Amino acid sequence: MATQQKYSDPKIDGDLQTVSYVANDNGEQELTPGSIWDPVHTVNEQAWREIEKQVESSQRKIAAGKRSPLHYYMTVNQMNAALLARYTGQSSWRVRLHLLPFFFKKMARKTLKNYADFFKISVEDLQDGRLRPPLYAHHER
């Protein structure tokens, strides 16, 4: 199974330097550059830890043969069946079936390719259950 970068790592907030309104000594608001203050990091980390937990649980289910590899790709990209269905232009019950190994194995190549293109992976990756990193990790500079 592919090793996962931990997104709750505080450094991940990256180099984004934001600006915000801070009152100066005279009580006047000024746009001030600088690090986002601490609580934002805390709650952002919390959100990512939650996503990681879901991804780990998804990986366990796939290893146990209860879910198809598609479930991993859906979860790691923070989607649910309804959203994935909208993106791939199908009804959500079809996507729900594809999340189960039994139906996943019977999927036509065309449908597989539709999913693979959407997640920017190869059909083989998806078919063989290789768990690649999420979409947003493709562009890491």
Place this chain on the structure above:
Amino acid sequence: MNDNPDALHGFPHTQSAHCESGVAANLFSHMGLHFSEAMAFGIGAGLFFGYLPFIRVNGLPLVTYRSAAGKILKRLGRIPGVVMEQKRFRDRNRAMTELDALLEKKVPVGLQTGVFWLPYFPTALRFHFNAHNLVVYGKHGDDYLISDPVFAEPVRCNAEDLARARFASGALAPRGKMYYLTGVPQHLDRRPHIVKGIESVCRTMVDARFPLIGIRGMRLLAGRMEQWPKRLGEERAVLHLGHVVRMQEEIGTGGGGFRFMYAAFLQESAMVLGEDFLRDCSATLNEAGDRWRHFAVMAARVCKKRARPDDTYGAMAEQIRQCALLEEDVFRQLRQWLKG
């Protein structure tokens, strides 16, 4: 970023705290009508509060501190003399060709996009949030040149990713929305627009009939928050709490701090209109902003499991009630001022 800053084609990219007001200010400034971000936020009536538990974001109740996406631009577009074209698309290719055609004519174009698909965003902020605004001001090969108001420098995005971002699905789907200005008035008397902007915010904040929005919404949230540990259990309660803080500061894209932004607007208006009274309101709202931050700091300690003995849910609810009190005071006074 490897962009050449003088390749901005004259677009006045100014970093701002919130995407929609920043895009609006930059687009108007480009047309020669100078707006600060705070002024755009105020005239566009961007301040709001809503606690809407029946709308779920990642399975958690929606709490919003600013008006619905697109409201600021809509209000600014209504100023007499302003001509703003706005379009949505069904077809992805058409959406992209029309964008290209405008860029060819050197028209900067505002877009609504989904953050999840924008490759230049730091990974930590790539959630499915579909109401992020940015301006495309040029194209270089396959790359679009973008002035994203949340970033200090201009950024780039390739065509495929931008097309995906414009056609993100889910809540607040942008459906390829693009907008651009074709005309602005030569001179603008700001007073009536400032007054109308304040009026609109007063209406939602203190006069709302609906108990979930404005001051009443804050009090409702406070009441619910006290019950969270009992109703949801400790673990879920912490998630809900973190979510409230996240909506407060981040999902407005990057440290919004909308109370402070509105305070900045009131200050600027005090200067423009010569009304010292607005400066007092600004100070009170500033205090409310400090309270919200204070609440967030407490909440963050709880989320980190480093709560101090007095960081209880009751105490946090009390903070929010204090915020409600201060904001009620500000907007009631402002309403008096509007009448007077």
